[in-house]
Amino acid sequence: MTSRGRFISLEGGEGVGKSTQVKALAAALEARGISCLVTREPGGSPGAEAIRELLLQGEETRWGAQAEALLFAAARADHVEKTIRPALEQGRWVLSDRFVDSSLAYQGGAGGLGIETVRSINAFAIGEHFPDRTLILMLDEGRDRAMERDRDASDRIGGRPSEYHHKVETAFRLIAAEEPNRVRLIDASGSPDEVTQRLVAALGDLLP
Ligand SMILES: Nc1ncnc2c1ncn2[C@@H]1O[C@H](COP(=O)(O)OP(=O)(O)OP(=O)(O)O)[C@@H](O)[C@H]1O
Numbered sequence: 001m002t003s004r005g006r007f008i009s010l011e012g013g014e015g016v017g018k019s020t021q022v023k024a025l026a027a028a029l030e031a032r033g034i035s036c037l038v039t040r041e042p043g044g045s046p047g048a049e050a051i052r053e054l055l056l057q058g059e060e061t062r063w064g065a066q067a068e069a070l071l072f073a074a075a076r077a078d079h080v081e082k083t084i085r086p087a088l089e090q091g092r093w094v095l096s097d098r099f100v101d102s103s104l105a106y107q108g109g110a111g112g113l114g115i116e117t118v119r120s121i122n123a124f125a126i127g128e129h130f131p132d133r134t135l136i137l138m139l140d141e142g143r144d145r146a147m148e149r150d151r152d153a154s155d156r157i158g159g160r161p162s163e164y165h166h167k168v169e170t171a172f173r174l175i176a177a178e179e180p181n182r183v184r185l186i187d188a189s190g191s192p193d194e195v196t197q198r199l200v201a202a203l204g205d206l207l208p
C-alpha cells in the first residue's frame with residue numbers, strides 16, 4: 001500500500017517570496033526522490049481558479065467580510081477535494097502557495113472576523129486536511145518587493161492599506177505561537193537559495 005504524502009503550505013504576507021520558494025522547495029525535494037505537486041490558493045482546481053477571479057478582481061466593495069471569507073473557504077473545499085486529497089492519496093507531497101492560514105490571518109486577523117470564526121468556517125471546508133507543516137515566510141520589505149513587481153496592478157486584497165497588511169503579519173505571528181508543532185516562522189531575507197535551505201531544514205523531521 002502507498003503511504004500518504006505530506007502536505008506542506010507556504011504562507012506569509014505580500015511579496016515575501018512564496019511563489020519563488022514553492023517551486024524551489026519542490027525542486028529540492030524532488031532531488032531527494034520525493035514526488036511533489038505544487039499548487040496555490042486561492043485556486044489550484046478549475047472551480048477554485050474561477051472563484052479566485054471573483055475574489056481578486058473588481059472593487060474593494062464587491063464582497064463584504066463574511067462573503068469574502070466564505071468564498072475563500074468554498075474555493076478551498078474544491079481545491080482539497082479535486083487536487084490536494086487525490087495527490088496525497090497517491091503518496092505525493094503537496095506544496096501549496098497559501099492555504100487556510102491565509103484566511104485566518106487576512107480575513108480573521110486583519111479583516112475583523114476573528115481568527116476563531118474563520119477557523120470554524122474552514123473546519124467544514126477542509127475536514128481533517130490541515131497541513132502537516134506550515135512555513136510562514138517573514139520579511140519586512142516583502143510589500144516593497146510586491147509593489148515593485150506589480151506596479152499599479154495590485155489585486156483587490158494586495159492593494160489594501162498598510163495597516164491591513166500589518167495586522168496580517170501580527171496574525172501570522174500569533175498563529176505560529178499557538179501551533180508551534182505545525183507552524184514555523186522562516187526568515188525570508190537573503191538569496192533565494194539561502195531561503196530554500198532554511199525551508200528544507202524546517203522539514204527535517206518529516207523527510208524520509
Ligand atoms: N530571495 C529573494 N531576493 C530578492 N528578490 C526575491 C527573492 N525571492 C523573491 N524575490 C522577488 O520578489 C518578488 C516577490 O516574490 P514572489 O512573487 O515569489 O512573492 P510572493 O510571496 O509569492 O508574493 P505575493 O503573495 O504577493 O504573490 C518577485 O519579483 C521575486 O522575483
Ligand SMILES: Cc1cn([C@H]2C[C@H](O)[C@@H](COP(=O)(O)O)O2)c(=O)[nH]c1=O
Pocket residue numbers: 014041042056072098099100101102103104106107155157158
Ligand atoms: C488564500 C488566501 C489569499 N488571500 C489573499 C492574499 C493575497 O492578497 C491574495 C492572493 O494573491 P497571491 O498573489 O496569489 O498571493 O489573496 C486571502 O486574503 N485569504 C486567503 O485565504
